[in-house]
Amino acid sequence: MIERHRTEEALYRVAVSAFTHYPGKDAKEPGYTVDEDINWCIAPLLPLPPQQAAQMRETIRELITNPQSDRQAFIAALDRLTGE
Template sequence: MIDRADVEELIFRVAQCAFRYHPSRSTTEPGYTVEEDVAWCVEPLSRKEGVDAEALARSIQLLITDPTADRRAFIAEWERRAQ
């Protein structure tokens, strides 16, 4: 089972990155990469058993960069996995 605190940290980090992201951010903030944000988001669960960190990273990148992405499904899935 995955620790609830780690899941809450994951959800918080994804929300924070999605809120701060805009398509021209790498231009307005030299050195910024979305990959860096994704790695920071994945970190709490990256070494947990049963977590596919690569698949998680792909889904997080979409959640950060696509304002129309369904974040509710992501949250529900990870909350379910923490029970």
């Protein structure tokens, strides 16, 4: 289980990253990579087992880069991590 404050922090970070991401950001901001945002977003969840963390990284990548992605499923997944 992961503490609620960690999942809330991850949710906040994903929201900020998704809101500030735009197509071509890596070209306009030299040195930027989406992996940088993903690493920041997942940091509060790092007690996750490696396989689960890898899956969460892919979910976060989708949430950041695709405005049409299902955020409700991500929020539900975070709730499951807390055991609630």
